[in-house]
Amino acid sequence: MTPASIPQAATRFDVLRLPLIGRLLRWRWGRLAVQIPMFALAALLVYDGFTGSPLASQNLATVAPWVHYRGLIIIALFFVGNLFCMACPFTLPRTLGKRLSLSKRRFPRVLRSKAVAIASLFALFFAYEWLDLWASPALTAWVIVGYFVASFAFEAFFGESAFCKYVCPLGSFNFVYSTVSPLQISVRDASVCQTCVGKECVNGSYSPQPVVLIDSIGVNGAPDITHTHTPQGIPGCGTLLFAPQMQSNLDCTLCLDCARACPHGNVGLFGRGIGAELSRPKAWPARYDVAFLVIALAFMGLVNAFGMVPPVYDLMQRISDTLGLRALGLTDMGIETIALGLIFVVGGLIAPIGLSLAAAGAARALTRTTKRDNLRVALTTFAPAFVPIGLGFWAAHYGFHFLIGLFSIVPVTQGFLLDHGITLFGQPNWALGGITDLTVIGAFQAIVVIAGYGASLWTAQKIALRAYKRQGFTGLLPWALLFTLMLLAGLWLFSQPMEMRGTVLFD
Numbered sequence: 001m002t003p004a005s006i007p008q009a010a011t012r013f014d015v016l017r018l019p020l021i022g023r024l025l026r027w028r029w030g031r032l033a034v035q036i037p038m039f040a041l042a043a044l045l046v047y048d049g050f051t052g053s054p055l056a057s058q059n060l061a062t063v064a065p066w067v068h069y070r071g072l073i074i075i076a077l078f079f080v081g082n083l084f085c086m087a088c089p090f091t092l093p094r095t096l097g098k099r100l101s102l103s104k105r106r107f108p109r110v111l112r113s114k115a116v117a118i119a120s121l122f123a124l125f126f127a128y129e130w131l132d133l134w135a136s137p138a139l140t141a142w143v144i145v146g147y148f149v150a151s152f153a154f155e156a157f158f159g160e161s162a163f164c165k166y167v168c169p170l171g172s173f174n175f176v177y178s179t180v181s182p183l184q185i186s187v188r189d190a191s192v193c194q195t196c197v198g199k200e201c202v203n204g205s206y207s208p209q210p211v212v213l214i215d216s217i218g219v220n221g222a223p224d225i226t227h228t229h230t231p232q233g234i235p236g237c238g239t240l241l242f243a244p245q246m247q248s249n250l251d252c253t254l255c256l257d258c259a260r261a262c263p264h265g266n267v268g269l270f271g272r273g274i275g276a277e278l279s280r281p282k283a284w285p286a287r288y289d290v291a292f293l294v295i296a297l298a299f300m301g302l303v304n305a306f307g308m309v310p311p312v313y314d315l316m317q318r319i320s321d322t323l324g325l326r327a328l329g330l331t332d333m334g335i336e337t338i339a340l341g342l343i344f345v346v347g348g349l350i351a352p353i354g355l356s357l358a359a360a361g362a363a364r365a366l367t368r369t370t371k372r373d374n375l376r377v378a379l380t381t382f383a384p385a386f387v388p389i390g391l392g393f394w395a396a397h398y399g400f401h402f403l404i405g406l407f408s409i410v411p412v413t414q415g416f417l418l419d420h421g422i423t424l425f426g427q428p429n430w431a432l433g434g435i436t437d438l439t440v441i442g443a444f445q446a447i448v449v450i451a452g453y454g455a456s457l458w459t460a461q462k463i464a465l466r467a468y469k470r471q472g473f474t475g476l477l478p479w480a481l482l483f484t485l486m487l488l489a490g491l492w493l494f495s496q497p498m499e500m501r502g503t504v505l506f507d
């Protein structure tokens, strides 16, 4: 979409124009105001993780992130947008790094892709299952500490938000699924951007010495708009997005620095249809790394849930027997590492890459477009269609823990306060949980998985009609088959009793 084709602001709902909330969000310290409570919460989790109850169900460090954060994040992404990245406490050092002028270098070119994000997501999901992070307050606290150290190190050494854009697994998850969100950054008047000198939305408005910029010359030869840059300026977009050209929420942390930095007040947070960008032509880059991030994340949704149902024990035992791991003298932990690692590598990396390449190849062959489209184009065109089905799997998985432990945060907080001498909120009722009727939760899981599948099929057929015209139905077939296989796997998986895996003993 060129700037000239962006619909003008008057026709669009703009959150930043709302009376109170818009002002708060545009406020210079608006992001900091939500980051500080999140920072305090993160510090509290670390503290309780290291010093509180070793029981996961009675410690804030395990209950808040693994039960509540993950459920709330799905709700926020679907109904609002990337609220976690907006309030992310891990990025607090960014502004400090910029002010200290520590961050000058660009992230190494070879790493400027989503390959690192795929690896970090894989590592987090695997570590979660392998180390039973959900069961260990101390390990979870170490993960949070690791996040702070890593994000500060990246922000201090590199001149862009390299941690957010290329590394952070939480951010990568949010980037992918915020593409369904009903809000997106865009500009109010594209013509203003055409005469804008400083492009502060992306460049920021810092200057060691005051600089006066003149943005346009009026009819009488005098400047129409001037503004001054000073050391008190606002950082530009950390992930290097350019507001007038944005068509997607990919890589947008919703920090709103662009809106604060734009001297013309030209950036808005506009309403749009849920998932609208998924079938919009050219909204996404035709890159393998972006496509495999989205596709692998959908498969990881299945693999991560598979790690929590009983059949995973049988499969790990079978892998151990087939490879003769016990005969090699490995411990149970060693065998679990190899068996679970193989399940994750095959299910979370090899299967999504192999199956999506096969579907793209089949679609090219069936529609006789092998000369027109290379494999990359055929695959990346359909990658956005994996967002809804992936979101459905994650909603089913995280929704299970969220619903079952909905109110567990109450006694855990009471217990924490009691341990620190605060009796105001009474004795904890440890029996307080959430929805206990597994039929209700099962119905919820089936509904979100099927809805995700339906939305993926709908998106894919729109893409297919656009890409293959009259051959659209034929071109859709391989993708529809792949989505259907994923649906069946998801329905089978979520019909299994889900449990937190404990120590595995191998024969």
Ligand code: SF4
Pocket (backbone or CB within 6 Å): 187, 192, 193, 194, 196, 197, 198, 199, 200, 201, 202, 243, 244, 261, 262, 263, 264, 265, 266, 267
């Ligand atoms: S700073 Fe504002 S006016 Fe200038 S290009 Fe960015 S959004 Fe447009």
Ligand code: SF4
Pocket (backbone or CB within 6 Å): 185, 201, 236, 237, 238, 239, 240, 241, 242, 243, 251, 252, 253, 254, 255, 256, 257, 258, 259
């Ligand atoms: S476009 Fe960039 S600066 Fe604007 S909200 Fe998104 S990440 Fe922040």
